[in-house]
Amino acid sequence: MPPPPTPPPPPRTPSPGTTPASRDAILTFHSIDDSRSVVSFGADDLERLVATLLEDGVSVVPLEALLAPEPSGRPRVALTFDDGYRNVLTEAAPPLGRLGVPALVYVVSSWVGRTNRWPGQGDGLPELPLLDWDELRAWREAGFGVGAHTATHRRLAGLTEDAWASELAGCRARLEDEVGVPVPHFAYPYGDASAEARRRVGAVFDTGVTTRMAFAGRAEDPLALPRLDAYYLRGAPGRSLFSFSSRLILRARAAARRVGALRRSARGADGRPGT
């Protein structure tokens, strides 16, 4: 991404996610392909990014490990993949397996085996196939984790009681039934983690990840964990992830605003599709 013409001023008070003590990060990926769409990240870039992190002494850990302190002070990263694209199995699993690192995919349970054309998906995004149940089981059998991303990828606001139950508990039950492992982790569609959504998610899941762009601090709410979208790391060497965190955050936020404004003007919608 080119730098914005007028960078925003730095925040007056750094958030916990931008202090030097914040040594953890949850990275968000979507589709692993070379199309360079806003939801795409190349497989070679993924392998290079993770390899660089490992070379720099970063621990790549399961998401739940970030909830416990790291006495050594080593920085830690958890890898997450939203929406359950098929290419996560075909393109991401092989390099991640070679590198021996864990990863978690957040699945839209009623769209398994279909494509990412759920209502509200941006028209500008490529139509991409999603994992089917056999492929999701293969992902799990390769040692990777499965999380929930609702039943239908709808925005979690103004739902009826039945819809809340279907999108949260129903999604978890379906995934656990099909995949055969506990599914305690959740990702909010569009990062929409309102107080009501967090309360309801907390009744069903142990963690909830958002699209709030920040490193993970020491005392994060496990139901509103921040993440860094890998979209903003494209072309950046992995070692800049922790060394220049504040600059990265500012640049990422500026880019996010620019992308959001472009998209709103293009199709009259808000939010970052595919998340």
Ligand SMILES: [Zn+2]
């Ligand atoms: Zn999503």
